Amino acid sequence: MTDLTDATRDASADKTIRACLSLDQPRSFFLFAGAGSGKTRSLKDALEGLDTETLTTLRKHSRKIAVITYTNAAADEITRRVKADPVFQVQTIHSFAWSLIEGRTADIRGWLESNLQTEIAEIQATHAKGRAGTDAHDKRVKKMASKTKRLEDLAAIRAFTYAAVGDNFGRDALQHAEVIALAAHFLTESETFQNIVLARYPFILIDESQDTMKPLMEALLSFEARHRGRIALGLLGDTMQRIYSDGLRDLDKRVGDFAQPTKQMNHRSRKRIVDLANAIRRDDDGRQQRAREDKPGGIVRVFLAPSEGTDRAAFEASTRVEMARITGDPAWQNAEAIKTLTIERHMAAARLRFSELFEPLSKPDTLKDGFRDGTLPAMRLFTHRVLPLVTAQRNGDAFAAMAVLRDGSPLIDKRGIRAGRGGQGTGLNAARAGVAALMTLFKDERDPSCAEVLTVVAEHRLFPIPDQLQPCLPDDSPAAQYMADILAELDLTAPLAKPPTETTIVEAWTQALEAPFSQVERYLAYVEDRSHFGTHQGVKGLQFPRVMVIADDAHTRFKGLASYETLFDVKGLSPASQKKADQGEETTIERTRRLLYVTCTRAEESLALVLYSEAPDTVRRFLISKGWMADEEVVMAAADGSQQRAALQR
C-alpha cells in the first residue's frame, strides 16, 4: 500500500471524476465535501485533464462542456484556467439557462401567456376575498393591471431579451426567475428540447450546486435520470454551505445512482480554524475534516459586546488591535488587510461610509439589483463618467481626462470631431469650461453633493443625463431644456418616447443625490469587490488570510435571514418556527449555523468573530459548553467605551 500524504489522501476523488467524464460511458457524479477541500480545484483539474481525443471529438461534433459557476468572477477564473478554449462553455446558471432558451420566442410566449393567466386568476381569487381600502388591495389592483398589460403586449414581441446581470427593463425583457423557470419547464416537458441539450452537452458540471435554484436542479435531475448513460451531470458542492433558500434542501438524498467521491482534507485553513468548522458542523451532518500537517496552529477569537450602547466602530477597531497583538501579525491593524464580513450590505455601507447613497437607492425594487451590482445606468454616470474625470483632473492627467470625455461626452463626440476643426474646437472649449466648473466644486478639499455635481454636468452638457436623473433636474432649468434639445439633436435619446419615471424612483434619487460625492468612490470600490468588506453570502468559494465576521442581530433588517441570538441560545424559536421544526422543516438555527460555517471557513490564518448580543454571557456559555471555543478564546467587552480596552486586555 502506498503511503498517504495530505496531498494524495483525496486523490481517488479526482480519479473517479476523470472516469465519469467519458464520452463512451458518461456517468453522473456528486462530489460533496467540506469547505476548502478542493472541490473547485478538482473541477478545474478535471477540465484541464481531459484527454486530447475527447476534446477533438467534441470539437468535431460542435459539442461543448457546460461548466456552471456561482459567480461571474468564478466563471472568469475557470475560463482563464482552460485558456478560454470555446469547447468549455463556462457561465453562471442564469446565463446558462438563457443560452438554452434564447431564440425560442414562440415557446417562451406560450409559456408566459399561460403563466400570466394563472397568476392573474390567482390574484383575482385572493382579491375577491380581500377587503377594499387596504394597502394589499391597492397592490393587487396594480399587479393585475400590470400583468394584464404584459399579457396584451405579448403578441407584439418579436424577440425576448435578457441580461443575466442587473435589472431587466422593458416590454421584451424576461426576469431572472422566469428564465430559470422557462429552462426548467422545457427541460422537463419538451422531448425535442431535451434532445437538443443532449446533442450539445455530453457533460454538465455545476459548482456550488447546493445553491442552484430548485426548479432548475429538479429539472436537471429528472432529465439526467431519463437519459442516464448518455450524459454526465457533475455536481460539486457542500450542503453545509447552502446559503439561499432557493437550493434543493435534500440534494444529497437525490443522487443515489451517482458516483459519490469523497474528500477528507481541508487544504485552506490552519488547524484551529478547521477544528472550529468541525465543531460548528457537528450538530448538522457531522462531517469532519482533517487539517494539513503543514498548516498547524491558527488563531480564533470571539469578541463579545452588548448590542445596546456599544460604539461599533470603536469596538471593531479595538478588536483589530487585539488580534494584531494575539496573532503577532501587524496586518490586523490595517483594516484593508482584513476581510470583514457582514450579513447585510447596509452594514458594510455604514462601515465604509456610503450609507446616504446606499439607503435610498437600495430600496425600490426596480433599482436595487442594478444599484447593488453596479450596473444601474444612472449610477454609472457618477461612477464611470464623473468619477474618472475628477480623478484624472486631480492627478493632473490630461490624457486620461480626455479619454473619459471622448468616451462619453457629447461635446467631444466623434461626430463633433468629424465636423471639422470649428466643431471640434468649440466642443473642446465647452468641455474645458465644463471641466473647470466641475472642478471648482472640489476646490479647497470641498466634497460637493452628487446633486451639485449633476447640475454642473447638465449645465455644461459634459455627459448625457440618464433618463432616471432627468426628473431630478429642475423642470424649468435652462440646463434641463438645453440638455434635452442637444440630446434630441444628437439623437442620443428620445426622452418623450419614454414613460415617465415612477415617483418612488425620483424620490429615491432625490434623496441619494444629497450624498457627498466622495461616497461614489467608496460605493464603487464595494460593488467592484475592491473593498475589504463582503457579505456572508457574497464570499462563497473565496478565501482570505484574516477574516473578521460581524454578527449583529440588532442591526439586521431582514430578520428571516439569520439570527445569531437564536443560534447562541439567547432567544428561543418562535412558536411558528418551533412548529416548522417539529415538522422537519428548516429553522433559523440551521440557516444561521450554515452561514457561520461559510464565513468562518473563509479564513486561512486567523479569524475574529465580533458578536453583538443582548446577553453576551449567554453567548459565551453557549460557545464554551459546545466546545466551539476555549475559555481564553472569548473576550468580553463592556458597553462603556472607556472600559473596553481594559476588558480586552484581560
Ligand SMILES: Nc1ncnc2c1ncn2[C@@H]1O[C@H](COP(=O)(O)OP(=O)(O)OP(=O)(O)O)[C@@H](O)[C@H]1O
Ligand atoms: N490537493 C490539494 N493540495 C494542495 N492545495 C489544495 C489542494 N486542493 C485544494 N487546495 C487549495 O485549497 C484551497 C481551497 O480549494 P478550493 O477553493 O478548490 O476548495 P473548495 O472545496 O472549492 O472550497 P469551498 O467549498 O470552501 O469554496 C485553495 O487554495 C486550493 O488551491
